[in-house]
Amino acid sequence: MYRFIRTAALASLLASASSALAATPLELHPTPEVDLPVGDDVAFPNGSGSDVIASNCTACHSADHTLNQPALSREEWHTVVDKMINAYKAPITSEDARVIVDYLARIKGEP
Amino acid sequence: MPKHSTLSTPSRRGLLSAAALGGMGLLASRAHAETVDLHVPGGPSTRPLTATYPEKGRMIVQRTRPPWLETPFEVFDTGVFTPNDRHFVSWHWATFPTHVDTDRFTLKVRGLVERPQALSLQELIRDLPRFEIAAVSQCAGNSRLYAQPRVAGAQWANGSMSNALYTGVRLRDVLDRAGVKGGATHVRFGGLDEPLLPDAPKFVKALDIDHARDGEVMLAFAMNGAQLPMLNGFPLKLIVPGWSAVYWIKMLDDIAVMDHPDTSVWTTRSYRVPDTLNHTVEPGQTDYSLIPITRNLPRSFVTNLKPSDTIPVGVPQPVRGIAFGGDRGVAAVDLSLDGGRTWQPTILDKDEGTYGFRQWQSTISLAARGAHTVMTRCTNTDRLVQPIRRVWNPGGYMSNPVEALDLVAA
Numbered sequence: 114m115y116r117f118i119r120t121a122a123l124a125s126l127l128a129s130a131s132s133a134l135a136a137t138p139l140e141l142h143p144t145p146e147v148d149l150p151v152g153d154d155v156a157f158p159n160g161s162g163s164d165v166i167a168s169n170c171t172a173c174h175s176a177d178h179t180l181n182q183p184a185l186s187r188e189e190w191h192t193v194v195d196k197m198i199n200a201y202k203a204p205i206t207s208e209d210a211r212v213i214v215d216y217l218a219r220i221k222g223e224p
Numbered sequence: 225m226p227k228h229s230t231l232s233t234p235s236r237r238g239l240l241s242a243a244a245l246g247g248m249g250l251l252a253s254r255a256h257a258e259t260v261d262l263h264v265p266g267g268p269s270t271r272p273l274t275a276t277y278p279e280k281g282r283m284i285v286q287r288t289r290p291p292w293l294e295t296p297f298e299v300f301d302t303g304v305f306t307p308n309d310r311h312f313v314s315w316h317w318a319t320f321p322t323h324v325d326t327d328r329f330t331l332k333v334r335g336l337v338e339r340p341q342a343l344s345l346q347e348l349i350r351d352l353p354r355f356e357i358a359a360v361s362q363c364a365g366n367s368r369l370y371a372q373p374r375v376a377g378a379q380w381a382n383g384s385m386s387n388a389l390y391t392g393v394r395l396r397d398v399l400d401r402a403g404v405k406g407g408a409t410h411v412r413f414g415g416l417d418e419p420l421l422p423d424a425p426k427f428v429k430a431l432d433i434d435h436a437r438d439g440e441v442m443l444a445f446a447m448n449g450a451q452l453p454m455l456n457g458f459p460l461k462l463i464v465p466g467w468s469a470v471y472w473i474k475m476l477d478d479i480a481v482m483d484h485p486d487t488s489v490w491t492t493r494s495y496r497v498p499d500t501l502n503h504t505v506e507p508g509q510t511d512y513s514l515i516p517i518t519r520n521l522p523r524s525f526v527t528n529l530k531p532s533d534t535i536p537v538g539v540p541q542p543v544r545g546i547a548f549g550g551d552r553g554v555a556a557v558d559l560s561l562d563g564g565r566t567w568q569p570t571i572l573d574k575d576e577g578t579y580g581f582r583q584w585q586s587t588i589s590l591a592a593r594g595a596h597t598v599m600t601r602c603t604n605t606d607r608l609v610q611p612i613r614r615v616w617n618p619g620g621y622m623s624n625p626v627e628a629l630d631l632v633a634a
Contacts, residue, residue: 149277149278149289149291149322150276150277150288150289151288151289152287152288152289155288172420172421173317173318173419173420173421173424174287174289174290174318175287175288175289177285177287177288178286178287178288178292180268181267181268181271181286181287181379182267182376182379183266183267183268183374183375183376183379184266184267184374185374185376189376192376193376196493199493200425200489200493200494201419201424201425201489202419202421202423202424202425203421203424204421204423221267224266224373224374
């Protein structure tokens with residue numbers, strides 16, 4: 114799926130940058146249509162719990178975000194998942210949270 | 225946001241998986257052909273490099289969606305103003321518009337004001353005095369990748385910072401047009417980006433009223449002489465010179481004048497640092513309080529040499545870099561070749577603005593073969609100096625220690 118970005122340009126905006134009151138007319142011209150990647154080409158490595166993390170942790174940010182994190186302790190992963198639930202209102206059950214912490218601690222390894 | 229087309233919002237059920245967002249990854253695989261090694265131990269060290277994002281040149285992909293695109297460090301050697309297509313990108317929520325109708329876009333000014341406003345871009349551009357300022361935009365988590373021990377968060381190397389000359393109008397003039405009422409204490413800012421899940425917190429930040437009216441905080445409709453790239457906040461962005469980029473609300477369309485501080489989690493829970501010297505604590509330490517991140521701190525970098533570069537022994541070697549003073553100008557940049565015991569001054573190039581990057585240069589000569597370390601240290605005009613000791617906090621925020629560049633003389 115492609116997402117199109119079409120922006121309009123404010124050209125020659127700065128012609129009168131030095132004058133106190135700007136009278137430069139606003140000129141609009143569209144930029145070419147472009148794609149914004151979704152980021153689903155990087156997936157959580159298969160293994161016990163990968164389906165749970167994939168369904169709970171990719172709505173707000175692509176998996177590369179979580180996979181680029183360093184190795185953390187189980188406690189630190191818990192803090193992360195709790196923050197997703199409490200601060201950012203991720204709808205994650207405590208059972209799924211436990212599976213996700215196990216999964217991350219295992220695939221990311223000991224710090 | 226009926227005024228603007230947005231990224232399609234999938235059904236709530238569909239939100240739980242990225243697969244529901246579709247995409248066969250063709251674009252992304254193309255983008256991921258080239259990688260960069262950020263040379264960090266203990267965790268993924270390589271990142272894709274891509275030039276496929278709209279209005280962006282080659283950027284380091286820290287996260288695909290919502291985009292976190294880092295400026296490759298070599299860009300900082302090319303001058304003090306970061307080209308718009310290399311200016312770093314950071315969004316909190318993926319649902320920002322993919323198209324803004326510039327004829328219908330309005331900036332609302334509401335709350336404790338005499339005359340609530342809905343200003344068009346034309347009104348902002350034509351009716352208000354124009355203002356320009358150069359300023360560094362730096363993510364509060366810049367350099368988090370190098371935290372020891374490592375911490376969770378955006379794993380930025382040193383490239384979530386950029387300097388630009390911004391053109392627009394003063395926030396004070398916009399507030400005066402609306403007429404701030406007595407009793408106002410804070411001004412809160414929001415943009416066109418909305419959280420994906422219904423209960424998630426909209427991204428907002430606030431300034432106290434005196435700061436908002438200081439005549440430097442501004443609304444920019446252009447940077448470096450061109451309209452803002454979509455991913456950097458087109459068509460209007462809040463610029464808070466000297467303060468962390470978290471305050472620089474992109475696609476700014478809502479200004480609320482209030483009689484109380486902002487209560488959102490983005491201030492009360494996120495973007496907080498220990499209220500300690502250099503915002504530094506020991507891992508595991510708990511006996512400190514947290515304060516919101518505000519101003520930038522002084523920093524300096526060598527830009528013409530990379531770690532492990534070999535330079536000829538005993539030959540004068542030009543060393544060049546950039547510095548910024550945070551919420552003050554750069555007073556001095558010094559170099560040390562002996563681990564910080566003695567420092568030698570460098571020559572500062574043209575001052576392009578208090579809050580911007582300042583280029584500096586010097587010459588070193590390494591007499592002995594083998595490993596050497598070049599340290600750089602910025603002092604700002606408030607006499608605030610980069611600390612030589614490590615900076616560490618659990619959020620990986622506001623890192624600004626003296627930089628140490630390891631070189632080999634041969």
